[in-house]
Amino acid sequence: MKLVIAERDHNEREAIRWLVSAYSLPIExxxxxxxxxxxxxLLEREAPELLYVELDMIPYEQWGKATSCIRLFCQRVIAVTAEATFARAKQAIDLQCVDLLVKPLEPAKLKQALRTAASLSAGGERPRLDAHFDDYRPLFYEDFADVSFHVWLVQAEQPSLSAEVVRFLTSYPFRRRARVLPLTHMAVCLFPELPGNGKEEAWKMMRDWEEEHHEPLAVVIMPPDGQQSVRMRYQAARRLLETTFFIGYQQVIAPAPEYEQWRELDPFLTPEEQRQWVEMLEQFDHEAVKRWLQNEFSHWTPPFPSPEMVRTRLTSILAQIRRFMKTYRLDHGTMECEYMRLFQDILYNPVLYRIVQELILFLYRLLHEARRAEEGARVDAIERGLRYMETHFRDPSLTLERTAAAAGRSPAYFSHLLSTKRGVTFRQWLTKRRLEEAKRLLRQTDLSVKEIAEQTGFRTAHYLTRVFKAELNRTPTAYRDEQRLHRSSPQ
Incomplete structure (x- = not known):
């Protein structure tokens, strides 16, 4: 097995090389x-089974070319980053990484990630593209001589079964001979002809698979239409396969108008939703949390939003949960391990409802532990005060005294804690937060400056304008005009 290590830090590269040689990993x-x-x-020349890549080394303008090359020439990817952000998590999802590690690296975690990726490759290597170039040509080159072919995309819910799916398809007695092309986590079947649209044949094959393996399978069928090439229908099939995130496996999926495009979804929680989560968690309201998640994620109908946007929205919820964990000092030990497993589940679990189930179960355990922590009076006063400030910053009468009372400390002591631990005064934090919200409303709404001042805790439009000039050296109106001009200019 070949491994390519793409890392800017020379010491990191050599440390990983040493780790590979020091442990019994099947990497030659x-x-x-x-x-x-x-x-x-290296990827184009060696077509390695495994790539370790530092995401931070890939500039934004090179991301498209880099990812295309990785997907084409590499079977498994381990990503690493120094920035534990939603953007990096989304990039790891785009690359379908086996694992996403955060620097500084722990040798044990890196060893386990390498071992896992190596075992996946050993269980189901895909052919080198140059070894079977002619077989794979229809997937990557436009050839309208094959417009009469049926194109299927077959995938097991469990990635570890990918090699078994290929074996099963290769030996399956289809009524018409199929060309089976293994890909990462899936297989393509090309049929010169099939009765009807092929749906009956697909259901029969899937039932036979499940009788033998007792694991769910999904099949996307793309019948010929006399106009689209195999490559065009293969690309459309990959897009259709993503709907399994919402509808689950044990499905035969055919083209339909409602599947042709993703609908819009804001992946981040609104300020109002953030307040809802703060209140539900603070009140240890298990049922409200469950209802919110089920209402949000369990009743979508086509057209669906992009699965990547949904995963990002789930990580936005994790950000609120993370803050709650810090408040009750539960960001270590067993709960921390469960949190990290949940984070991985959000990144990689192929079915949405399973992610939501795991999230609900985790929150039940977390709220139970938080209530115990509350009873033991182990609550971080600063985090409690910050949550109160976050919830009430729009109130122009919010004072240090009220915040300190909510945190269970005297005003002088809370002010001291805030300055010591966060490096800001109560007034500085409050002004900055109100200003951030005012900027958001200026960018996203047509509210007047007076209305925005009322909604963000500034007592008057004049005071908001004065703060804006002091912090940004421009008026609110000038800031709004500047943002609109920026959005309308060509990218």
Whole structure:
């Protein structure tokens, strides 16, 4: 097995090379790259089974080319980042990474990630593209001579069964001979002809699979239409396969108008939703949490939003949960391990309702532990005060005294804690938060400056304008005009 290590830090590269040689990992050849250009050249030349890549080394403008190269020439990817952000998590999802690690790296975690990725590759290697170029040509080149072919995309819910899916399809007695092309986590079947649209044949094959393996399978069928090439229908099938995130497996999925495009979804919680989560968690309201998640994620109908946007929205909820954990000092030990497992589940679990189930169960355990922590008086006063400030910053009468009372401390002591731990005074934090909300409303709404001042805790429009000039050296109106001009200019 070949491994390419794409990492800017020389010491990191050598440490990983040593780790591979020191442990019993089924990796025979290791190549290293210090730049994106070196990585792409190695991938094209060696087509390695495994890539370790530092996401931070790939500039934004090179992301498209880099990901295309990785998907085409590499079977498994381990990503690493120094920025534990939603953006990095989304990039890891785009690359369908086996694992996403956060620096500084723990050797034990890196070893486990390498071992897992290596075992997946050993269980189901896909052919080298140059070895079967002619077989795979229809998937990557437009050839309108094959417009009469039926195109199927077959995937098991469990990625570890990918090799078994290929074996099963290769030996299955289809009524018409199929060409089976293994890909990462899935297989393509090409049929010169099939009765009807092929749906009956697909259901029969899937039932036979489940009788033998007792694991769910999904089949996307793309009948010929006399106009679209195999490549065009293969790309459409990959897009259709993503609907399994919402409808689950044990499905034969055919093209339909409601599946043709994703609907819009704001992946981040609104300020009102953030307040809802603060209140539900603070009140230990298990049932409200369950209802919110089920109402939000369990009743969608086509057209669906992009699965990536839904995963990002789930990580936005995790951000609120993380803050709650810190408040009750539960960000370590067993709860921390469960939180990290849930984070991985959100990134990689192929079915939405399973993620929501795990999230609800985790929150039940978390709220139970938080209530115990509350009873033991182990609540962080600063976090409690900050949550109160976050909830009430729109109230122009919010005072240090009220906040300190909510935190269970005297005003002088709470002010001291805030300055010591966060490096800001009560007034500085409050002004900054109100200003952030005012900027958001200026960008996203047509509310007047007076209305925005009323909604963000500034007593008058004049005071809001004065703060704006002091902090940003421009008026609110000038800021809004500038943002609109920026949005309307060509990218």
């Amino acid at each position: 050849q290791v190549y290293t790259a210090a730049t994106v250009e070196e990585m792409r050249a």
